[in-house]
Amino acid sequence: MIQPVGDIFSLPEVKGQLQKGAALDKITWFKVGGPADILFKPADEADLILFLKDIPEEIPVFTLGIGSNLLVRDSGFRGAVIRLGKPFAGMELLDGDRLKVGGGALDLYTARFAAEQGLTGAEFLSGIPGSIGGALRMNAGAYGGEMKDILVSAVAIDRQGNRHELDREQMKFSYRHSDTPDDWIFTEAVLQLQPGEPEAIRSVMDDIASSREESQPIRSRTGGSTFANPPGHKAWELIDAVGARGLQIGAAQISEKHCNFLINTGGATAEDIEAVAEEARRRVFRDHDILLRWEIVRLGDTPAPVQKEGKVA
Ligand SMILES: Cc1cc2nc3c(=O)[nH]c(=O)nc-3n(C[C@H](O)[C@H](O)[C@H](O)COP(=O)(O)OP(=O)(O)OC[C@H]3O[C@@H](n4cnc5c(N)ncnc54)[C@H](O)[C@@H]3O)c2cc1C
The missing domain is CATH 3.30.43.10 (Uridine Diphospho-n-acetylenolpyruvylglucosamine Reductase, domain 2)
Structure with missing residues (x-):
């Protein structure tokens, strides 16, 4: 160390x-x-x-x-x-229904800005509580849209301070992932949108807001989807099927509302949160022979609990 x-x-x-x-x-x-x-x-x-x-x-x-x-x-x-x-949260309308947004801009504000310009295609971003940089790294998506559908190009700064401009292909997007070097920092993105009806755009965004309120613990201390959906399955269904809905270790809990979400109910440690998720993951592997892939990024040195061998979904 x-x-x-x-x-x-x-x-x-x-x-x-x-x-x-x-x-x-x-x-x-x-x-x-x-x-x-x-x-x-x-x-x-x-x-x-x-x-x-x-x-x-x-x-x-x-x-x-x-x-x-x-x-x-x-x-x-x-x-x-x-x-x-x-300083990285700027937004600008470019020619041809394109938006330039900074890597520090919030997804929600980007969706609102697009709506104000009468542009459709970014509504899904209003349901993702992250930044554009995080959305590029995670290929964030919801409600039928994801970053890879609207990205034209991105700017990244590498660990040595060199500037790279990447097109969509070079971002190597897959499900909730961009296969670019982990330490590249996305500072800017250009998004391709289409002209749309402001009323219709706003109504889609309103629907997204109420659907999220109903289905996700968005007012809790959480981290979004814990595990990526394995091909052909929904992570939450697998977690539910092994009886882990509501499971608690210390003050860390698997959400009752959406069991692919973890909650810090107050005073949890990161260790508790990781442990309760690992317990669900262990049970899913035991009962379904599927090893769930963490979608939440974990930062820091604490060794994760020993993982059993199995197919990584
Ligand atoms: C209530 C709730 C609901 C959610 N719903 C969804 C959903 O529907 N769909 C979805 O896809 N996600 C969802 N998420 C997860 C999360 O909002 C997204 O993954 C989001 O894109 C993360 O952005 P962030 O800025 O918070 O990134 P962080 O959480 O801060 O970081 C996540 C990863 O992105 C990297 N990163 C962040 N900024 C940059 C940058 N500028 N350059 C390079 N790498 C960077 C980090 O290094 C890390 O690897 C949800 C989360 C919550 C809490």
Whole structure:
């Protein structure tokens, strides 16, 4: 394990905010987990590039969106967490019904902006409580749409601070995944939408909002879908079938409302949350011979419980 970053090198001279020993539980949905050695909020893309070029190669870097699909482990993160935020939240209408949006923009605001321009195709984003950068990384999708359907191109900055422009093919999208290097940071996306009726667009977004309210614990400390749906199955049905709905370890619970969601009912540790999910995963493997794939990203050093061998769905 590396030493705390502050002890082994001086921090780069950046325009943005640098914080040592930054709490991550305050800025992620689950509200659990230990601190990061460093939290960096770049002022702009040049600042981000400068930071990446300056910090030693061996310091791990992790990009945080708004932490809606993330479980930070209790040990925290020995490295630098980068959060894009407001300076990267710009939106612009381009020619040809295209939108340029920053990697730090919220999905909901992007959907609203598209609606204001009378553009359809981004309504599904209104149901995903993340950022555009997170949506690119996770190929976020809901209600029949996903990022890969509307993406024209994305800009990514690599760990060495080099800028890449990727088209949709190069994003290598699959179900809730983009097969690009883990440490690339998406700073911008161009989306292709179509002209639509503002009223109709708003009504789709209203339907999405009420459907989510009914079916998901959106007001809880959660992390969205815990496991990806294995081919031919729904993760929640498998979890339900093994009697894990409502299962609790400490203050961590599998949601009664939607059993592919984990809940911190108040004061849970990341270990409890991971353990209750692993228990459901163990039972699904035992009874159905399917090893569920974690969709929630886990950050930090705590070793995960030993996994049994099996086919990874
Ligand atoms: C109540 C609830 C409902 C949800 N419903 C859905 C749904 O219907 N469909 C769906 O797809 N998801 C859903 N999610 C999950 C989550 O909202 C999405 O995965 C979202 O895209 C994550 O975005 P984020 O900004 O919060 O990313 P984070 O959770 O912060 O990070 C997730 C991953 O994205 C990476 N990442 C974040 N920003 C960047 C960036 N700029 N560049 C590179 N990598 C980056 C992180 O490193 C990490 O690997 C839901 C979550 C919640 C809490």
